[in-house]
Amino acid sequence: MRVFVLGTGSSGNALLVESEDTRVLVDAGLGPRALESRLALLGVTLERGSGRPFIDALLPTHHHGDHLSGAEKIARSTGCVVYLHDGVRAPRLRARFDVRPYPLGSAFKIGSLAVRAEHVPHDAPQVALRLASQHHAFGVATDVGRVTAGLKALLSSCDSALVEANHCAELLAFGPYPMALRHRVTGGLGHLSNQQTAELASALVGSRLTRLYLGHLSRSNNTPERALETVASAAPRLGVTVLAHGSMRALEVGRASSLQLALPFG
Template sequence: MATPGRIRDTRFRHGWRQAMIRFASLGSGSKGNATLIEYHGTRLLVDCGFAVKEAEARLQRLGIAPDSLDAILVTHEHGDHLGGVARYARRHGTPVWITHGTFNAWNDPNVPALQRFSPHDSFRIGGIEVHPYPVPHDAREPCQYVFAAGGQRLGILSDAGHVTPYMRAMLSDCDALMLECNHDPQMLARGPYPEALKRRVGGGLGHLSNLQSAALLATLGAGRLQHLVLTHLSEVNNSPDLARGAVVAALERDEEWIVCAGQDQGLDWRELA
């Protein structure tokens, strides 16, 4: 596994205690993405691709007060991930963590508190160690994350055109994984997208297909996994049944903990034992 970089501490805000990582999706897809992670009172949001009122409503649906986030961590500058970050941060005074390249590509960077970082350097926010890692995507300096706390690891991988050895190393030994299954290659090829968009989505800087993610899982194995959440499914070029079927075939296991996060309903809380 890749060696984490330096660790930086930020203020520990929430007083209540919790013994395990838990996570949820506010929504996942081309119309907006946001993931919530919580451990021992530390509460992080990865991306906010929703309008502020919509993000607040989805947080409240999960029982979370919108002003209780310790940070928003950004993956890259595309609107379905970054679109609501600045307005949300200004409204609630939420610190934003972002790579240098993504910051330079951001057209609305005026937020109350900002931390820029390298995707090769790890840091700590409250009780959670954050391990970013670079991914191949058509953005300025995109990254994804592994979160570690209490001996548990939650990996997130989305918006990547292919899998590198470094990505595979970062995602080894995870106890839970949120993994992009963006498209079925045959549906994409036969679908209504213009040819240029098909090449972009299916290219090396685009999005992971069901087959690519299944191949990654086959090499990682599922021995430690308690949860596997399939994310960023295309509503045009994929279906939950196709995505789940590809993953089940690769793992040779059909388990109830293999689920899909939806665009409208996201995914309710999942806990790591």
């Protein structure tokens, strides 16, 4: 299983998960050109045989623009299937493309990947995801208003995960956001603070999860250093890596062995 973060944060989210012959794009906050050029920078081409960009499925977590704005163009250019849970408000996508519903809380297959989605609180109907190949499982949980038991259970059954550490409460309190927007962020239907993510990480120590990537950082109300320090100090036994706003990266999914670490492309 390979996972590539192509964008994370309010300027556009996209994550490509690949296993054997299956490619799923989680979130489409980027258009097809940005998607292809960012993948190329990571050494991956979307073309397969026919010369046409190839992904099997698009799986947007919710209908906020930073997760959905590129969906139509990507669906058109790749001809992929779009998986939408019932809460995603996307009438044009539903009218024009091959859209399939899926249930929350139970696994379904996209090619060789087993996918499970759990509802999490946010100000649009939102899900956290677990995508599993035969040997590995990867979790995605951004845009989470507060941590739920279902989210903890989902992430504790993954090897690694991308979880948001959206804001530092202190920077938010004294930052540029107007009061109403601050309340939106912190009110239980917004985003996780570094401290909330740290508590979640601490609760996951001892579970299957050994590697945590922090994403969806606010540009105005957080810094990568604050996010990393707060979460890593609460969960010293997890490998914690921070992804700055807008960054791209190929992620490690399985447990890293000493042999893999010794190889340049392991």
